Amino acid sequence: MRGREAAARARHAAAAIGRATFLAVVAGFFALPMLWLATAPFDAHPTITVSLPEFTLAGFRELLAHPYALRSLGNSVLQAAGSTVLVVVLAALAAYALSRVRVPGRDVLLYLLLLLSSVVTGTAAMVPVFELATRLNLVDTHLGVVLTLSGGLLPAAIFILKDFMDGTPASYEESARVFGASPSQILRHIVVPVIRPGLATIAVWTVASVWGSFLTPFILLRDPDKAPGAVILYTLYTEGGSPRLELISTFSLLYSLPVVLMYVFVSRRYGFRFHGGIKR
């Protein structure tokens, strides 16, 4: 009896040790690159991080002097902001109408759009998107990038927002209408405040998606003046000679901060429960 108890206790301890080891290895695997990202920008010799870093801000000085680095962050802001405004406004209008009015074929339309948005990816459509942008004179424009990315994000955004709208009772709108409010007044003063969490979700999701996207700006933009951070980061370590690790790591850190801060804010505020692709 006592022997069996001891064996059970030993098994329990072994399981606990196994769990702890597993979690430590996983944590190490995920933490290592991030530790590098956090320390390399301040390290004079960012080659071997196991040695004590020699503190420097040379990376930041180099970044300021670089012709495209900081500007590309501005481009990322511009493209993310443009796409977010477009996606949030268009998706909100469409979702509102689709939620409140019975349009024939509505569900089929939504279903097809959602299907298409996961089927027509950058990989499957890079040739026609490139061609389209060429013909519409959208190559080398922010607008081309914004429109292409928005086209891909809108279906899912409409779907998510329609869900939010369906979940809010129409009675507020009805009573407002009884008091003579116009549809646009109802939209601005009643619907938008009620579905604000949904709009925030869509906005965060769009910003994160656009901020990280590489393929679309990579094929649509030639002029490095207009390239966003993702593309400049790629060219930083492919443009001839040996890559300047301190410059690239500094840039990586700056480029990551906005989305990381956004993530921290969102998870603090709402808990991180984005089901489905906040990123693809």
Added chain:
Amino acid sequence: MRNEPFGPTTEDHRLKSARTRASGASPINADAAGLGIRRAVGFVVPAVVVVGVFLVFPALWTIYLGVTDFALTGISAADPRTVGVDNYAEALGDERFHASLWLTAQYVAGSAVIGQAGLGFAVAWVLRDRPGPVKRVVEGLILLAWILPSSVVAFLWIALLDRDAGTLNALLHTPGAAWLLDHPMASIIVFNVWRGTAFSMMLYGAALENVPPSHLETARLAGASTFQQIRDVVLPRIRGHVLTNMLLISLWTFNDFTSFQITAGGPEGRSEIVPVYIYDVALRGGRLGFGAAVSFLVLLVNLVAALLYLRTARSRGGVAA
């Protein structure tokens, strides 16, 4: 957007919505805001135009471009000929395409199906019902890897795996080991596991909440090992989640271009997965028609995966994007 509160359309719909209400229809669809069909259509049109031009049209155009010899430069740029199924025949006979399909299969199986789903489930399983700082830290790290811009993640892995300056060599005391050159596929598989495990972890974390702890306890008391508990108690209950997860992460990985930033398909095409192959033949090599044909094949694969996904998602009541 018109703005009159008492226009005929509005009036008309006020009546209609009153009628719908009276007949006891769902209040959600009762046109409560008095939108009117015409205005409602006006609300939908801008989104439909953007999606139509930048998503639907490219998909259809791929089909057409794929049967032409359209090129970036030369005669076929100005005046493309229709070549029928020549592109498809050529692609299906192209050894480089075969190789890229095989590499893509390895990439999807290794990094998504085994890597992301396996590790994601393992973490979710170990951390289930164990709230506390350890759970927060481990989950936080994995989520952070997911939220970082993928270009940054690509660069981080280059820096780690680099032959001369790489941190991994310093840590493992393997000076001069050329991870990227010698093991390009393994490198991008590890990279994709690192950046993509979060989704599976979250999905399985939520799924495991639906497995009653009492069932696991019963199985455990009956002497079932962890493996048996997972196989016999957990998996039957979360089968839908597993299927959904597999379809989504496979679809995303199959279409992922990010690894291009690490190896650009090299060395010597040894990590040239299908997206990189398309980019190289179509946009770098200038054979737009041929690239469109291969893209269309990708589109078909995506379509099958997406249809299967929507079917499983529907049968579980709810379509998450």
